[in-house]
Amino acid sequence: MAILKGKVAVVTGSTSGIGLAYARAFAGAGANIVLNGIGAPADVEKTRTAIEDDFGVKAIYSPANMAEPVEIAHMISFAERTFGSVDVLVNNAGIQHVHVWTPLVEKQIPNTMKARNMDRDQVINDVLLAAQPTKEFVTAEQVASLALFLCSHDAAQITGANLSIDGGWTAA
Numbered sequence: 001m002a003i004l005k006g007k008v009a010v011v012t013g014s015t016s017g018i019g020l021a022y023a024r025a026f027a028g029a030g031a032n033i034v035l036n037g038i039g040a041p042a043d044v045e046k047t048r049t050a051i052e053d054d055f056g057v058k059a060i061y062s063p064a065n066m067a068e069p070v071e072i073a074h075m076i077s078f079a080e081r082t083f084g085s086v087d088v089l090v091n092n093a094g095i096q097h098v099h100v101w102t103p104l105v106e107k108q109i110p111n112t113m114k115a116r117n118m119d120r121d122q123v124i125n126d127v128l129l130a131a132q133p134t135k136e137f138v139t140a141e142q143v144a145s146l147a148l149f150l151c152s153h154d155a156a157q158i159t160g161a162n163l164s165i166d167g168g169w170t171a172a
């Protein structure tokens with residue numbers, strides 16, 4: 001359903017990961033997209049054209065560094081000049097500092113298997129997701145689906161709320 005048809009979504013940090021999932025979810029709902037983030041020009045261009053080809057919307061790219069206010073202002077001006085307005089902004093860009101050489105989440109599985117002499121299922125169930133009742137990793141697409149819902153009229157009265165997607169981790 002094209003609930004964002006004709007709208008414009010700026011997603012910071014959307015050249016990969018969760019940000020890219022937001023961008024593709026919004027494009028799938030009809031929004032024109034402003035991609036942002038760091039990446040090799042050829043890879044970013046592939047990502048940008050894939051959005052246009054897959055969803056029939058327009059996607060532009062800004063390399064603005066989110067640590068530089070002037071560059072952020074330029075990105076928003078670029079969006080407004082190109083599309084006339086900005087309707088949705090997702091502040092997603094970021095990096096996560098983890099312990100030296102310790103990768104994030106699923107990438108920890110092989111090393112943890114070796115270090116603890118466990119199989120893959122044991123590492124997932126008893127280590128990484130030990131505190132999470134569903135025992136399944138949250139996907140970027142699931143996070144993006146919630147964001148898309150929050151952009152809809154049905155979610156108009158959800159404002160200032162802190163919503164968890166954590167497989168029951170905090171409730172357990």
Ligand SMILES: NC(=O)c1ccc[n+]([C@@H]2O[C@H](COP(=O)([O-])OP(=O)(O)OC[C@H]3O[C@@H](n4cnc5c(N)ncnc54)[C@H](O)[C@@H]3O)[C@@H](O)[C@H]2O)c1
Nearest residue numbers: 013014015016017018019037038065066067093094095096
């Ligand atoms: N993946 C996880 O398990 C997880 C968990 C909790 C929170 N997060 C947070 O979610 C966000 C996205 O994570 P991800 O896993 O998709 O990471 P990712 O590394 O795949 O994506 C991060 C994006 O931000 C961009 N970026 C980084 N610094 C930037 C800057 N200064 N200016 C503009 N763009 C910049 C990168 O180019 C990339 O597009 C991050 O803020 C991360 O800390 C991730």
